[in-house]
Every structure is written in structure tokens, then in C-alpha cells.
Amino acid sequence: MPIRYTEDEIIARVFAPIAGPAALGLKDDAALLAPTAESTVATVDVLVAGVHFFPDDPPALIAKKALRVNLSDLAAKGAEPVGFLLSLALPADWTNDWLEAFAAGLAEDARAYAIPLIGGDTTATPGPLTISITALGRTPGFVPRTGAKPGDAIYVSGTIGDAALGLALRRDPALAARLSPQARGYLLDRYLLPRPRLDLVPLLRAHASAAMDVSDGLAGDLAKLCRASRVSAVVEAPLVPLSPAALEASLAPGFFEAAISGGDDYEILFTADANWTPPQDVFRIGAIIAGTAPPQFRDATKKPINLAKMSFSHF
Amino acid sequence: MPIRYTEDEIIARVFAPIAGPAALGLKDDAALLAPTAESTVATVDVLVAGVHFFPDDPPALIAKKALRVNLSDLAAKGAEPVGFLLSLALPADWTNDWLEAFAAGLAEDARAYAIPLIGGDTTATPGPLTISITALGRTPGFVPRTGAKPGDAIYVSGTIGDAALGLALRRDPALAARLSPQARGYLLDRYLLPRPRLDLVPLLRAHASAAMDVSDGLAGDLAKLCRASRVSAVVEAPLVPLSPAALEASLAPGFFEAAISGGDDYEILFTADANWTPPQDVFRIGAIIAGTAPPQFRDATKKPINLAKMSFSHF
Known part of the structure; x- marks a missing residue:
């Protein structure tokens, strides 16, 4: 067994450098955030090795993914990041090297997204690495899931299905062999590393009725948004944005269903006025209609597409 | 395998009833807290089955412990509870019955301590049950660890060492056999179920210089408080408050050291003016002095007590 940091050393050497002023040097019982005129937004996500990522993924990327999935939630609500709390259960075989690489990835993203560490708890576990991050944000204009109205258009940012394809490639070498190295690399990266759309925060605050x-x-998440808003939706499948890499894989059987029911896109789905013109990289894919039926996806001939599976679940 | 709730059912049936308005029905990406004039206090603790509690402990008590350890942190900072986020990794053999009992315990405490659930994430894990709770609070007067000054007196609430003895009883039937049934029951309960001292919040805000x-x-935590405040301390061991149940065990070898270095007391250690008269159930145990030496514990003859072990660690 190599020499390993004590709990106090982990706090002082590994995590204190990532901490913001609210963390009080990670030397107190709790973080302290000064009052502001804006609302506070709070979200939590837990990631388990072997469930949400592969245990041998690079530790820096695991850390970034754990933080970014929370940043994606803040972005969707029109919130700017304020700080995050990290709870970390380390498996029996953790090493200082692993932990330092994990913290280095976390530090890079904490700087890049202006979200300092404000608190945490580290423990040992006989089980797999388990990471839970709670992110706090602030916004003057929270964008709820409940605001979609009949007549609104449905928009989505970026491209859909890349991460699900990246996961499929890791599991199926035959599929991977059919793609160009560029497409393979792109899709694998999209699975490893979400890109939280904090760049869309001003747009969402200004224009989104729900997000x-x-x-x-996409399919299951749109169904959730519709249920929350008590509306239904029609999506034109040919309008769902796909990356060039995904298009390379698009002839595989079940491709479209996999793309819109797979997890880990971390793009933003939102509704806004149908007369609004979205910027580049945001795409209008359908319309909100009255009713309580699940969202319908239609092909190029306006025929409904039957979806066996709507969304991804870790259960 | 019995029929089990889906992820959506867990949210809607099990956890939504515990949720407060800020949770938005647990149907959104994030919780929304309105702005206030007070500072926000945030803390997180992670508990792992087999590390922080026994896997076969009653689920309601596991839930309560996970919430209460966080409430104890809020209390120490002079903060009132606002809400909590729950991240739950369920082991392969979880059942609806177990989950409902867990949620019932959580609901009882959420009501009792006026701290609604405001968000969460539930997942499956191939490892042990892992619970991470982030608690948010508010205070007009945060009590830091850093404010202790030479000349301040040191106070502690309640009694010390009961939970550590409770844990020892579970591990050592011979020790258990030497105690009365009443003492046994009391100590076991003190290990199972912390009692966060939110009743002390007004007192701490008004009088504590550090907490x-x-x-x-107690020994290791006082050392931490002293390091944070850059002071030293002298504690009169005979003044450390012990319960009648702990006194029954006090003739066992190593008793006092175990009592002041064992975990899970969840009482409040604080400093305040030496002329202040504490209320019932709060005890003056020593004094803050200048210097950087570790705190010294003295016996009834003022002779220093040598402590081999200062604090409890899960590492």
C-alpha cells in the first residue's frame, strides 16, 4: 500500500487550492455565502463508477463530468454558477496520484466555469468511487420546466445523440470499426465530457418560456417538460440536429431511436415564441400543442415514429 | 426480485411528500430559493453503510442520522435550516419497503426540524448504500471557527462520549454486559441518533466567539478550533460533562480517552466570554490561552493527561 494523504491532508493540499472565499479555507463546519438580491438555485447529481462512468476513465475527466452535469442543470435554469460542494467516497485502492489528477481536473473546470469549491466531505468506501456534487447558482430570472404553452416552438441547442453513440462505441467495437477515426474520436469525447451550455444563460433568461x-x-426529457407544463408536442424528426459524426452512424438500425433516447447530451431543450429567430447552434425542432398525449415524433412524410423506449435510466 | 419503484415513482411517491415549495415538486432541474437579507450557510456530509452506520440499522434511523449530522453543522454556525438536497445510491438489494421506511424517517425529521427536501438524485450502485446530504441554512450572524481569543472560556453542550461508548457496546458484548440495561439503551441510542443542537442557535449567535x-x-475537534483561531487551550478533564450512563462505564481502562476522542457526539463546542454564565446543559470546561501548542487536558490535580489519540477518523 503506497503512502496516502490523511483526511486533513486531502483537505489542505488537494482541495483547499480549488476553494473560493465562501469555503472559509475548508476549515469550518460550513460555507458562508453573502446575501444577494437574486434567487438561489440548487441542484445535485450523484455519479457512481461502473454506472455513470468507467472506473478507469482518466480521473480528471471523471471530475469534470461530475461537475459539468450540475453546471448543465444551472444553465438550463438561466442561473450563473456560485459554488459547489463535493462529497467523495473513495474506493479501497485510491492513490494520491489518482486523487491529485482528479483534483487537477476539478480545479481546471472550477476556474473555467467560475465555480469555486465551497465545501465538501471525503470518506472511504468498500464500494466503487461515488461522487456527489451539489451546485449552487444565482439568477434574477429562473426558467422553469412548467412554462411551455400551446403555440410555443420547441428548440434544442447543439447536436443530439453524440454521447449515446460514444457510449455505444465503447461497448461495440464492430460499430466503432465502421466509423472514421475523426467521428470515433468526436463521439467518444462527447460521452466522456459534457459541455454545459452556460453560454446560453442570457438567451434563456430573455426568451425561454420553459427549459x-x-x-x-431528448424524447423522454421532452415528455417530462410537457408533463410539467401540462401540454403535448409534435417534433419533426428531420429537424433534430445531428453532428457530422452522428450522421456517419445514421444508417445503423435503430440509430434515430438510440440518438433521441440515449443519455448524456447535456444540451438545452427549451420552448419560446414561435416567431423568435434562434441564433446559430440552436435549432427549432417542433411545436407545443394542447393536450396530455406524449410528444409525437414525425418523419419527413409527417408520419408518426413509434418509439419503444423514451429515455435512458440507470435503474 | 420483488417489484420495485421506477426512478420516476421514487421521486413522485416516496420523496415528493417530503419536499418543500423550493423543490418545485421535484419536477424541475433545480431548486429555487427566494432571496433573503441573511447569509446562506451550506454544508455536506456523506455516510456509507458499513463505515458510518451498520447496514442493518433501521432505515428510518439511517435517514435521520444522515440528515441530523448536517443539522448539527448548521446549528454550530448559528444557522436556521432552510432545506436539504439528498443524493442516494441504492445497493442492488434495495426494496420498496426499505425505501419507504427510510423516507418515513426522513419525513419525520424534515417536519420536526423544519427543513424540507428541496432536491435530490437517486441512482443504483453495485456497492453499499451511500447517502450524501447537503443542507442549506440562513443566519444573520455566522459563528466561525476562527474567533476564539485568549481569555475566552471554553464551553460544551450536553454530554461527551456517549455515542463512542454506544459504538463500543455494539462491538464488545463483554463491555455491554457490565452496564445496566438503562445505560446500555441510552448509549446505543446516542450512537444511532444524533440530536442536533438547533436549540442553541440563539445562544450561539448572541454569545459565541467561535463554535x-x-x-x-472533543479533543481533536478542540484542536481544530484552536488551529483555526491560532490559539491554544487548557481543559479541566473533571469538568467535561458525562452522562450517568457514561459514568457507569467510566472505570473501564482507557475510558476518558475514548470518550474525548470518539466520534458522533454532535454536541456544540464553543468559546465565549469567561464572565458569561451558561444555561443548564451547557458546561464550562476550560480556557483559551495564547500559543500554538495542542490543547492540554488536565486531571483533578492539574497534571497534564497524555492523549495517544486525539480524534476519530473514517480513513
Whole structure:
């Protein structure tokens, strides 16, 4: 067994450098955030090795993913990041090297997204690495899931299905062999590393009637947004944005269903006025209609597409 | 395998009833807290089955412990509870019955301590049950660890060492056999179920120069408070408050050291003016002095007590 940091050393050497002023040097019982005129937004996500990522993924990327899935939730609500709390259960075989690489990835993203560490708890576990991050944000204009109205248009940012394809490639070498190295690399990266759309925060505050991040598949997530808003929806499948890499894989059987029901897109799904013109990289894919039926996806001939599976679940 | 709730059912049936308005029905990406003039206090604790509690402990008590250890941190900072986020990794053999009992315990405490659930994430794990709770509070007057000054007196609430003895009883039937049934029951309960001292919040805001909760043993925690405040301390061992049940065990070898270095007291350690008269159930145990030496514990003859072990660690 190599020499390993004590709990106090982990706090002082590994995590204190990532901490913001609210963390009080990670030397107190709790973080302290000064009052502001804005609302506070809070979200939590837990990631388990072997469930949400592969245990041998690079530790820096695991850390970034754990933080970014929370940043994606803040972005969807029109919130700017304020700080995050990290709870970390380390498996029996953790090493200082692993932990330092994990913290280095976390530090990079904490700087890049202006979200300092404000608190945490580290423990040992006889089980797999388990990471739970709670992110706090602030906004003057929270964008709920409940505001979609009949007549609104449905928009989605970026491209859909890349991460699900990246996961499929890791599991199926035959599929991977059919793609170009560029497409393979792109899709694998999209699975490893979400890109939280904090760049869309001003747009969402200004224009979105309802929004959520796409984390469990576009189809299932749109169904959730519709239920929350008590509306239904029609989506034109040919309008769902796909990356060039995904298009390379698009002839595989079941491709479209996999793309819209797979997890980990971390793009933003939102509704806004139908007369609004979205910027580049945001796409209008359908319309909100009255009713309580599940959202319908239609093909190029306006025929409904039957979806066996709506969303991804870790259960 | 019995029929089990889906992820959506867990949210809607099991956890939504515990949720407060800020949770938005647990149907959104994040919780929304309105702005206030007070500072926000945030703390997180992670508990792992087999590390922080026994896997076969009653689920309601596991839930209560996970919430209460966080409430204890809020209390130590002079903060009133606002809400909590729950991240739950369920082991392969979880059942609806177990989950409902867990949620019932959580609901009872959420009501009792006026701290609604405001968000969460539930997942499956191939490892042990892992619970991470982030608690948010508010205070007009945060009590830091850093404010202790030479000349301040040191106070502690309640009694010390009961939970550590409770844990020892579970591990050592011979020790258990030497105690009365009443003492046994009392100590076992003190290990199972912390009693966060939110009743002390007004007192701490009004009088404490520094405070923390006693979770890793009085000796080690006082050392942390002293380091944070850059002071030293002298504690009169005979003044450390012990319960009648602990006194029954006090003739066992190593008793006092175990009592002040064992974990899970969840009482409040604080400093205040030496002329202040504490209320019932709060005890003056020593004095803050200048210097950087570790705190010294003295016996009835003022002779220093040598402590081999200062605090409890899960590492």
C-alpha cells in the first residue's frame, strides 16, 4: 500500500487550492455565502463508477463530468454558477496520484466555469468511487420546466445523440470499426465530457418560456417538460440536429431511436415564441400543442415514429 | 426480485411528500430559493453503510442520522435550516419497503426540524448504500471557527462520549454486559441518533466567539478550533460533562480517552466570554490561552493527561 494523504491532508493540499472565499479555507463546519438580491438555485447529481462512468476513465475527466452535469442543470435554469460542494467516497485502492489528477481536473473546470469549491466531505468506501456534487447558482430570472404553452416552438441547442453513440462505441467495437477515426474520436469525447451550455444563460433568461437540460434522452426529457407544463408536442424528426459524426452512424438500425433516447447530451431543450429567430447552434425542432398525449415524433412524410423506449435510466 | 419503484415513482411517491415549495415538486432541474437579507450557510456530509452506520440499522434511523449530522453543522454556525438536497445510491438489494421506511424517517425529521427536501438524485450502485446530504441554512450572524481569543472560556453542550461508548457496546458484548440495561439503551441510542443542537442557535449567535460541532471527538475537534483561531487551550478533564450512563462505564481502562476522542457526539463546542454564565446543559470546561501548542487536558490535580489519540477518523 503506497503512502496516502490523511483526511486533513486531502483537505489542505488537494482541495483547499480549488476553494473560493465562501469555503472559509475548508476549515469550518460550513460555507458562508453573502446575501444577494437574486434567487438561489440548487441542484445535485450523484455519479457512481461502473454506472455513470468507467472506473478507469482518466480521473480528471471523471471530475469534470461530475461537475459539468450540475453546471448543465444551472444553465438550463438561466442561473450563473456560485459554488459547489463535493462529497467523495473513495474506493479501497485510491492513490494520491489518482486523487491529485482528479483534483487537477476539478480545479481546471472550477476556474473555467467560475465555480469555486465551497465545501465538501471525503470518506472511504468498500464500494466503487461515488461522487456527489451539489451546485449552487444565482439568477434574477429562473426558467422553469412548467412554462411551455400551446403555440410555443420547441428548440434544442447543439447536436443530439453524440454521447449515446460514444457510449455505444465503447461497448461495440464492430460499430466503432465502421466509423472514421475523426467521428470515433468526436463521439467518444462527447460521452466522456459534457459541455454545459452556460453560454446560453442570457438567451434563456430573455426568451425561454420553459427549459431543461437533455440528460436522459431528448424524447423522454421532452415528455417530462410537457408533463410539467401540462401540454403535448409534435417534433419533426428531420429537424433534430445531428453532428457530422452522428450522421456517419445514421444508417445503423435503430440509430434515430438510440440518438433521441440515449443519455448524456447535456444540451438545452427549451420552448419560446414561435416567431423568435434562434441564433446559430440552436435549432427549432417542433411545436407545443394542447393536450396530455406524449410528444409525437414525425418523419419527413409527417408520419408518426413509434418509439419503444423514451429515455435512458440507470435503474 | 420483488417489484420495485421506477426512478420516476421514487421521486413522485416516496420523496415528493417530503419536499418543500423550493423543490418545485421535484419536477424541475433545480431548486429555487427566494432571496433573503441573511447569509446562506451550506454544508455536506456523506455516510456509507458499513463505515458510518451498520447496514442493518433501521432505515428510518439511517435517514435521520444522515440528515441530523448536517443539522448539527448548521446549528454550530448559528444557522436556521432552510432545506436539504439528498443524493442516494441504492445497493442492488434495495426494496420498496426499505425505501419507504427510510423516507418515513426522513419525513419525520424534515417536519420536526423544519427543513424540507428541496432536491435530490437517486441512482443504483453495485456497492453499499451511500447517502450524501447537503443542507442549506440562513443566519444573520455566522459563528466561525476562527474567533476564539485568549481569555475566552471554553464551553460544551450536553454530554461527551456517549455515542463512542454506544459504538463500543455494539462491538464488545463483554463491555455491554457490565452496564445496566438503562445505560446500555441510552448509549446505543446516542450512537444511532444524533440530536442536533438547533436549540442553541440563539445562544450561539448572541454569545459565541467561535463554535463547531463535536463530530470527531472533543479533543481533536478542540484542536481544530484552536488551529483555526491560532490559539491554544487548557481543559479541566473533571469538568467535561458525562452522562450517568457514561459514568457507569467510566472505570473501564482507557475510558476518558475514548470518550474525548470518539466520534458522533454532535454536541456544540464553543468559546465565549469567561464572565458569561451558561444555561443548564451547557458546561464550562476550560480556557483559551495564547500559543500554538495542542490543547492540554488536565486531571483533578492539574497534571497534564497524555492523549495517544486525539480524534476519530473514517480513513
